[in-house]
Amino acid sequence: MEIIAEQGLHNLAMEIVGKRMEEEGFEFMTVNSELQKDPQFVCLKDKKLHFVIVRAISYPNNPLDFDKVFMDTVRAHADKFEAKTYYAGVGLAHADDYDLPLKTNDPYAINFQGLQKIESDA
Numbered sequence: 001m002e003i004i005a006e007q008g009l010h011n012l013a014m015e016i017v018g019k020r021m022e023e024e025g026f027e028f029m030t031v032n033s034e035l036q037k038d039p040q041f042v043c044l045k046d047k048k049l050h051f052v053i054v055r056a057i058s059y060p061n062n063p064l065d066f067d068k069v070f071m072d073t074v075r076a077h078a079d080k081f082e083a084k085t086y087y088a089g090v091g092l093a094h095a096d097d098y099d100l101p102l103k104t105n106d107p108y109a110i111n112f113q114g115l116q117k118i119e120s121d122a
Contacts, residue, residue, distance in 0.1 A: 001103040006056075009102065010035055013056035013090035016112055017041070026050065038074060042083075049083035052115065056090055059098040063089030063111050075118045086115040 004012070014033055018041065021028075026043040033040065041052040053074055057063040066087045075085040091111030094100040102108055 001105055003101045003103050007035055008104075009056035009058070009092055010054070012092065012108075013088075013112075014040055014054050016090050016110060017052065017054050017088040017115075020112070020114070021052070039078075039085075049078075049081055050086060051078040051081075051083050052086045052088055054088045054090065056092055058102075059091060059093035059109075061091075063091035064113065064116065065089070066116070071118045075120060079120070085118040087118055088112070088115050 011033055014031075018028070018031070021041065021043065024045070026041075026045045028041060028043050030042040031040065032038075038053050039051040040054040041050070043050045043052065051074060053071065055063075055066070066089060071085070071087055078085040089112075092102060093109045094102050095107035095109045098109070
């Protein structure tokens, strides 16, 4: 078994977030799973456009923490499309020992507390 690379963790996080969003009634317009290409999801819900940034966060980092300057930039871009902006941080760790790296086929623990809406400071 090999350690799951950054792209693999990102894909896992996107799968977790995408499944939750689907359950909540989001309709996916575009999905971008490439690292460093944002937003990951552009969706419609209640006839409103939504931009969602997904990040896989390894233990011990807090999945609720995000780069405020970056998210403000994304929100400003979304505003041009009258879209709402969300951050989805997914904490991932080895289920048996959080300090171990995640490997393929290992059990994993998920810390995903839903979408965080990014509001304008104005």
